[in-house]
Amino acid sequence: MRTRVVVGGALVLLAALSGCAAMPAPTPTLPSRVAVELQQLRSDVAARQVEVHLTNGTDAPLTVGEVRIDDPRFDGPSSRAIADRVSTIPAGGTVDVRVQLAAVDCDAPHDGTATVVLELVGDDGTTEVEASAPDPVGFLAPLHARECLQEQLTQAATVDFTGFSASPPGEPASLELTVTPTGSGSATVTGIERTNLIDFAVPGDDEVYPLDVDVSAGDTEPVVIEVPLVPFRCDPHAVQEDKRGTIFDVEIALDGEPGEIELFVGDELRGRILTWVGQWCGFGG
Template structure:
């Protein structure tokens, strides 16, 4: 935090800074005239004063946290900032702090600067750090922005509303997944495309650690992928049982077909290859998300396009 007194910003060596502060405070009379002169010169030539950081956003400026569908796979989010003030606002560094994360969320593009005109808004993408499962789900996020108005730069801090509650859901889901992976890791390990009209095969591998028990009860269809022969089922049963002490991987082939064949479903896909797995752990039931990965996602989207007859 920058200090308001010019003496505190002198860039002389530590001895001269001490003398400078003493002279400014009126306690340097016992020093020699030459040192006193250096001290006073240091005060006079220090950098211009910068306003103290303030605790709240400028008047008319509001922020909130959002997570778009396109942000989910990359574990990112958006800081949505609206400037209803009467002057442009320039935003540099961005930091989202929340006890539910193991560290701060910061800009995806670290050195980017955003300028928001009066009446305008901006969405600043931030990278979410790993969750901290020692924290409860009902925490609160705060945002710290480096802002410039009227040529003065400072940091401001404010509470960051999360109107959809995505952080609490993310924290609960990923902490459940952490507990699940203590017993077994879950990975999509293969994909075999198919000719139009026939089901493709999506391979799920469950690798027990030997340290716990878990049941992978089922897998949910996505907005793009359905299960062959189970058009009426949103969740396909799997019934994979992992017992403590197990070590042998369990490989399951899941027959899949496109849920829809409109081209924009593929072109605008955000979550079509992120599957919800229903798990049972220590008497509790819940859902965890599992992404197929970028390489397999591309292969699946290409297959959907060919299967539906609109691929190039």
């Protein structure tokens, strides 16, 4: 039998059996010395995933089936990235369960509160418990703000990386950025910031490459910008361990208010760019 409880709260669900008076259901709780928190690794950013970090401080293993995050900032529950998987946390051990985030709900405030629902698996069946989910780094509120800003931007224009041309060592490559107006709004795409792996082939040490693309209501013609790139660093492990080197912060302005969105080049362009960096730096195949 599956029951559900809010840990630390006074809510008790009543089980109703047909033809019988309602009886109080058992009140399972998250086991003592078991802790839950949310994390986001650099490798999770592009895929919009997070880690439910579970710590088992008990003397016995803990088996967890379904894992999901309930948060008013998202349009529905966020569930395991790999469905139907079961995780066993050894006594005194930890496990990170990867969860795929649902789409953001931009009618919700940025400073919402998340809870994690865990399906605990035991010899007598499964029990569902709900626990508060601390976000110690505070990544969820900025993520919600960025994605809602990007959603607002799409009313005026879409911004995408649409091509890449590699270059010989010592010469700049070209990353193609396309701004496609919708004809229904206005915005400015002001600049693009370098990453921990990629810099811009321009004089000086500016971290932002200016774009200054103004979009007005009625515009529909795409604007294509060729952004000149050079590697920011050439140590091999920077490429081999890359997690965010091809995720760019793009600076925009909506209604005169500045902001930033994150823009990933996509898996196909990422592979080509990392190959180019290796060859440009002299350690690629």
